[in-house]
Amino acid sequence: MLLSQFKRADGSVAVVCREGTEAAVVKGAESTYALAQKAANTGRSLSAVIAEHGLGEAVDLPRLAAEGRLILPIHHPDxxxxxxxxxxxxxxxxxxxxxxxxxxxxxxxxxxxxxxxxxxxxxxxxxxxxxxxxxxxxxxxxxxxxxxxxxxxxxxxxxxxxxxxxxxxxxxxxxxxxxxxxxxxxxxxxxxxxxxxxxxxxxxxxxxxxxxxxxxxxxxxxxxxxxxxxxxxxxxxxxxxxxxxxxxxxxxxxxxxxxxxxxxxxxxxxxxxxxxxxxxxxxxxxxxxxxxxxxxxxxxxxxxxxxxxxxxxxxxxxxxxxxxxxxxxxx
CATH class of the missing domain: 3.90.850.10 (Fumarylacetoacetase-like, C-terminal domain)
Structure with a gap:
């Protein structure tokens, strides 16, 4: 599993989960950091936390990269x-x-x-x-x-x-x-x-x-x-x-x-x-x-x-x- 982040048109952050060539937005995910902290604090795996959220719309990662919209795959709010x-x-x-x-x-x-x-x-x-x-x-x-x-x-x-x-x-x-x-x-x-x-x-x-x-x-x-x-x-x-x-x-x-x-x-x-x-x-x-x-x-x-x-x-x-x-x- 591969995780990345990109900026939406409104400036908000979207988390992307990729398996093979299929990439989709993680529903309701504020950030990769938030998902990781949820996993660390509940003793669950990151994949289990993502499965709980579920996946939404598909995304084209190479296109997002070409458009300069990919950001660091994880960041801290501070x-x-x-x-x-x-x-x-x-x-x-x-x-x-x-x-x-x-x-x-x-x-x-x-x-x-x-x-x-x-x-x-x-x-x-x-x-x-x-x-x-x-x-x-x-x-x-x-x-x-x-x-x-x-x-x-x-x-x-x-x-x-x-x-x-x-x-x-x-x-x-x-x-x-x-x-x-x-x-x-x-x-x-x-x-x-x-x-x-x-x-x-x-x-x-x-x-x-x-x-x-x-x-x-x-x-x-x-x-x-x-x-x-x-x-x-x-x-x-x-x-x-x-x-x-x-x-x-x-x-x-x-x-x-x-x-x-x-x-x-x-x-x-x-x-x-x-x-x-x-x-x-x-x-x-x-x-x-x-x-x-x-x-x-x-x-x-x-x-x-x-x-x-x-x-x-x-x-x-x-x-x-x-x-x-x-x-x-x-x-």
Whole structure:
């Protein structure tokens, strides 16, 4: 089952449920978030809650996408209560991509030591016995709901950014029940948009490089995630293909289990606050930047993988550069 959302002509949100090629509006659904919270707080599955609502009129998802009417497949009514986070060095080959990204830009080998140590820790302890915690991964914060852009909309690099690069990932979508229990809604394609030039200056700038916009969707896969996911990441410039590369995800291609990554995120009380929504990106081993690609305004990122329905497409834009420092008002 795949879930998505679109804006009606009157500005209201409609939730769409898709099975195969058949897509229809979920009757009486205020939002995907409302459906998920209902499921989490009643102990029922999301599919059962949707079945209770029933399906209404059929919709043409590709047409809605072409018209720019698809929005994020789930959102929080208060963007400050949506957390966008991620983990890195979780995929087999991700350390090699990180090495290539730094070395291709002339970074000294000794700067990579901590990354390689973290990757090896994951290989050795990222797949613990079920029910037991393993080694914790690299973790980072990207922002809240204000940092998200809808599928089809531009990912905007800030004026001080050095780069705007795609990262094709799988994101886990979670709501927190009224009792503080994390509940997984499903999985979605994500573009964990980052600034790789800033990161390569010094690895301690990773936190800065991740404070960028992101996008996910257009559809959420509800249910089990395939263990072997094979997708494609591409960049188009002027309507022509600039770069394309397959990417792998799913536990068969990872050094960590999803259960271990979820544990090390939700072990913090901060991330189990009732009513909150989480979008957690699980990492990648495929970057155009590692292949020497330098993106430009107007480039279009496309990320697709068969289990997730429609591709995630976002153009790239850069905000106007500003030389003046941001000032703080004294009260």
């Amino acid at each position: 963007p400050a209560h949506l957390h966008v986070t991620g983990t890195g060095l979780t995929h087999l080959g991700s350390a090699a991509a990180r090495d290539a990204m730094h070395q291709n830009m002339g970074a000294p080998t000794e700067n990579l030591t901590d990354s390689m140590k973290m990757f090896r820790m994951g290989l050795e302890g990222g797949r613990p016995v079920a029910g037991q915690p393993g080694v914790q991964p690299e973790w980072f914060y990207k922002g809240n709901g204000h940092a998200l852009v809808h599928p089809g909309q531009a990912l905007v690099a800030p004026g001080f950014a050095e780069d705007g690069g795609e990262e094709p990932e799988i994101a886990g979508i979670y709501v927190i029940s009224d009792k503080g229990q994390a509940a997984r809604v499903g999985w979605a394609l994500a573009n964990e948009f980052s600034d790789h030039i800033t990161e390569r200056v010094n690895y301690l700038f990773l936190a800065h490089s991740k404070l960028r916009q992101a996008s996910y969707g257009p559809e959420i896969l509800v249910g089990d995630l395939p263990r072997d996911i094979r997708g494609t990441s591409r960049i188009k410039r002027g309507g022509k293909l600039l770069w394309e590369k397959p990417f792998l995800s799913g536990e068969e291609n990872m050094s960590h289990t999803f259960a271990n990554l979820e544990h090390h995120h939700f072990k913090y009380d901060l991330f189990r606050q009732p009513g909150d929504l989480h979008v957690h990106c699980f990492g990648t081993a495929t970057l155009s930047f590692a292949d020497g690609i330098h993106t430009e305004a107007g480039d279009v990122f496309e990320i697709e993988a068969a289990p997730f329905g429609l591709p995630l497409i976002n153009p790239l834009a850069f905000a106007q550069k500003q030389s003046a420092a941001v000032t703080v008002q004294a009260l």
